[in-house]
Amino acid sequence: MEAVVQLKNISHQFDERWIINDIDMEVTRGEIFGLLGPSGAGKTTLVKMMTGILTPTQGEVFVHGEKMPSLNQMKQYGFMAQSDALYQELTARENLDFFASIYHMDKKKKKKRIEEVMDMVDLLQDLDKVVENYSGGMKRRLSLAIALIHQPDLIILDEPTVGIDPVLRQSIWNELNHLRDAGVTIIVTTHVMDEAEKCDRLAMLRNGKVIASDTPDQLKAKINASTIEEVFLHYGEVEV
Numbered sequence: 001m002e003a004v005v006q007l008k009n010i011s012h013q014f015d016e017r018w019i020i021n022d023i024d025m026e027v028t029r030g031e032i033f034g035l036l037g038p039s040g041a042g043k044t045t046l047v048k049m050m051t052g053i054l055t056p057t058q059g060e061v062f063v064h065g066e067k068m069p070s071l072n073q074m075k076q077y078g079f080m081a082q083s084d085a086l087y088q089e090l091t092a093r094e095n096l097d098f099f100a101s102i103y104h105m106d107k108k109k110k111k112k113r114i115e116e117v118m119d120m121v122d123l124l125q126d127l128d129k130v131v132e133n134y135s136g137g138m139k140r141r142l143s144l145a146i147a148l149i150h151q152p153d154l155i156i157l158d159e160p161t162v163g164i165d166p167v168l169r170q171s172i173w174n175e176l177n178h179l180r181d182a183g184v185t186i187i188v189t190t191h192v193m194d195e196a197e198k199c200d201r202l203a204m205l206r207n208g209k210v211i212a213s214d215t216p217d218q219l220k221a222k223i224n225a226s227t228i229e230e231v232f233l234h235y236g237e238v239e240v
Ligand SMILES: Nc1ncnc2c1ncn2[C@@H]1O[C@H](COP(=O)(O)OP(=O)(O)OP(=O)(O)O)[C@@H](O)[C@H]1O
Pocket: 014, 015, 019, 037, 038, 039, 040, 041, 042, 043, 044, 045, 046, 082, 191
C-alpha cells in the first residue's frame, strides 16, 4: 500500500519539555486515519509536523515520499487548522474565491467548485453572507470547504467537527467517506470517541506517545472491549 504520510522516529521538544516521544507511523492512500487523544496529548503538534509548519526536534516526516517541509507538498494538501483562518469582513464566496485563486483555478471552474464545496458542507444558501455573521459551526464548515476547494488528494483536519451539531456532523462524516472512497487520504484529529470509531485506522495518543494503533475493530478485539473508550482507558492505564 502506498504510504502518503510517514513519520519516522519523531520527537519534539518545547521549552526543554518533550511533547512528542518517538512516534513512528504511516498513513496510506485512501484511508481515514484518526489521531485520538485528550487535550494536550500532542495531536495538533503532530499535525503541524505533517503539514511542514513545524519541524520536529528529532526524526523525519515525509509526504508522498518528499521530506517535509517541502514547498511542493505544502501547495497540494488541504488543511483545516484548529482555529478558523477566515476573512471575517468578506462573504463566504469572497473567501473561497480568494483561496481558489491561490491555486490558479480558472474563473469558470472556480465558480462551479465553490458551489460544489459549499453544497458539501450544507452552506450553499449562505454563500453571499458576510462571515462575521456566521455562527461558530458555520465558520468550521466554511473552513472545511476551503480545505477542499482545490480537490486535494490529502486532507489534514484538526478537530473538524468541534461546535457542529450531530446531524451536520454525520453529514460531514458521510462526505469524508465519499472522499475516501474516491481515493483521498484523510487525517483527522479528535478527542471524541464515537468519531474515532468512524476512522479506518486510529492512533491513540497520550503524553506525546502512541499507546495503541490499529483499526477500531482490531483495537477492541485485542482486549475484548466493546467500545473505543474502554480501549483508550485500558492502554492509558498500562502505560508506564
Ligand atoms: N508553541 C508551543 N510552545 C510550548 N508548548 C507548546 C507549544 N505548542 C504546544 N505546546 C504544548 O505541547 C503539548 C501538546 O499540545 P497540542 O496542542 O499538540 O495538544 P493537542 O492534543 O492538540 O490538544 P487539544 O486537543 O487541546 O488541541 C501541550 O502540553 C501544549 O501546552
